[in-house]
Amino acid sequence: MSDTVEARLLALEELAAHQAETIEDLSAQLAQQWRLIERLQQRFGDMADRFEDIEDQTRAAQPTQKPPHW
Numbered sequence: 001m002s003d004t005v006e007a008r009l010l011a012l013e014e015l016a017a018h019q020a021e022t023i024e025d026l027s028a029q030l031a032q033q034w035r036l037i038e039r040l041q042q043r044f045g046d047m048a049d050r051f052e053d054i055e056d057q058t059r060a061a062q063p064t065q066k067p068p069h070w
């Protein structure tokens with residue numbers, strides 16, 4: 001094999017190795033972000049449930065009254 005072909009092959013192998021590392025890094029970041037999204041969705045759902053409970057309690061506690069101008 002000539003030196004040029006060998007140098008090109010080595011460059012391609014290095015490029016493939018760097019790309020594989022980049023893909024692994026991106027995959028790890030994606031997995032981490034997905035876990036964060038799931039955690040935030042859970043917290044949002046919990047907060048929405050709490051808000052609905054508070055809203056229901058507030059509506060039940062206030063009697064319906066006619067405005068003072070009636």
